[in-house]
Amino acid sequence: MGLLIKGEWHDKWYDTAKTGGRFVREDAIFRHKITGDGSSDFQPEPGRYHLYVSYACPWAHRTLIFRKLKKLEDAITISVVDPFMGSEGWMFSDGEDCIPDTVNNAQRLHQIYTTAKADYTGRVTVPILWDKQKKTIVNNESSEIILMMNSEFPFADNSVDYYPEDIREEIEEVNTFVYKNINNGVYKAGFATSQQAYEEAYDNLFKTLDELEERLGKNRYLLGDRMTVADWRLFTTLVRFDAVYVGHFKCNLRRIADYPNLSGYTRELYQVPGVAETTNMTHIKRHYYESHKTINPTGVVPKGPQLDLDKPHNRG
Numbered sequence: 407m408g409l410l411i412k413g414e415w416h417d418k419w420y421d422t423a424k425t426g427g428r429f430v431r432e433d434a435i436f437r438h439k440i441t442g443d444g445s446s447d448f449q450p451e452p453g454r455y456h457l458y459v460s461y462a463c464p465w466a467h468r469t470l471i472f473r474k475l476k477k478l479e480d481a482i483t484i485s486v487v488d489p490f491m492g493s494e495g496w497m498f499s500d501g502e503d504c505i506p507d508t509v510n511n512a513q514r515l516h517q518i519y520t521t522a523k524a525d526y527t528g529r530v531t532v533p534i535l536w537d538k539q540k541k542t543i544v545n546n547e548s549s550e551i552i553l554m555m556n557s558e559f560p561f562a563d564n565s566v567d568y569y570p571e572d573i574r575e576e577i578e579e580v581n582t583f584v585y586k587n588i589n590n591g592v593y594k595a596g597f598a599t600s601q602q603a604y605e606e607a608y609d610n611l612f613k614t615l616d617e618l619e620e621r622l623g624k625n626r627y628l629l630g631d632r633m634t635v636a637d638w639r640l641f642t643t644l645v646r647f648d649a650v651y652v653g654h655f656k657c658n659l660r661r662i663a664d665y666p667n668l669s670g671y672t673r674e675l676y677q678v679p680g681v682a683e684t685t686n687m688t689h690i691k692r693h694y695y696e697s698h699k700t701i702n703p704t705g706v707v708p709k710g711p712q713l714d715l716d717k718p719h720n721r722g
């Protein structure tokens with residue numbers, strides 16, 4: 407794990423000393439937009455774009471799900487990094503279910519960042535949406551990549567709109583609350599290096615899960631009867647929760663399995679055609695338990711828990 411400083415790789419763990427033991431996530435810096443109406447330099451063309459992902463990463467997982475849901479698999483190619491992130495950061499390999507980089511022929515993910523910007527300073531994260539034509543990074547912020555996939559590709563399957571205009575404000579309200587307390591909340595608990603920072607994150611996380619449990623007792627999805635981006639953004643954290651966050655990140659007040667509505671909801675989303683194929687539990691478990699040596703120095707990966715994501719969800 408490390409970062410680039412003026413294009414040079416430095417092997418460094420997150421610096422939480424300046425922030426009272428709190429993990430603070432940096433903003434992504436490549437924020438170009440692909441637009442279907444021709445208003446940007448990035449046109450939606452089949453075969454032009456490439457996604458760099460990790461199956462382990464909940465943020466990258468969102469983009470894999472949208473690529474499936476919108477039937478963009480032939481139009482947007484992918485590379486999948488090795489689940490183990492060591493001193494050189496994310497790397498390409500020929501390990502099980504990995505897909506090497508045949509677009510830039512890189513060995514390390516940081517090479518993609520320096521190809522786009524030779525003096526790049528910042529973290530080297532997945533997902534990355536790459537433009538093969540301009541040979542640069544379009545965008546490395548998952549929440550924006552999924553919105554582009556939702557609406558900017560005329561040749562996608564646009565039969566379902568996951569970001570309907572009439573409820574965008576409500577969707578964004580839920581997204582902000584879920585991001586802060588759940589998506590990023592598990593990381594704030596797991597990467598905290600002080601008791602207080604951990605407990606704050608833990609309390610907010612379970613308070614929010616309790617609220618969502620109640621909400622999902624009344625509504626099928628977060629925003630009512632329509633499945634939206636908000637559901638998919640929540641799903642990628644929920645599906646990792648019992649296997650990783652309960653143990654590795656010490657989020658152990660309750661498991662998702664202990665919440666009847668949240669667990670049925672997680673199974674329903676998992677069972678949407680194509681989604682199970684984007685969910686790779688081996689990469690997920692191996693990445694967290696093997697890579698975060700400050701949290702799990704032995705690198706031993708737990709065998710369990712037994713998850714039954716194919717069980718009927720009874721959400722209808």
Ligand SMILES: N[C@@H](CCC(=O)N[C@@H](CS)C(=O)NCC(=O)O)C(=O)O
Binds near residue numbers: 407408532546548
């Ligand atoms: N804001 C980004 C966050 C992406 C992110 O943090 N990805 C993690 C993997 S789960 C990563 O690559 N971390 C490497 C690092 O921080 O060095 C997004 O949502 O796209």
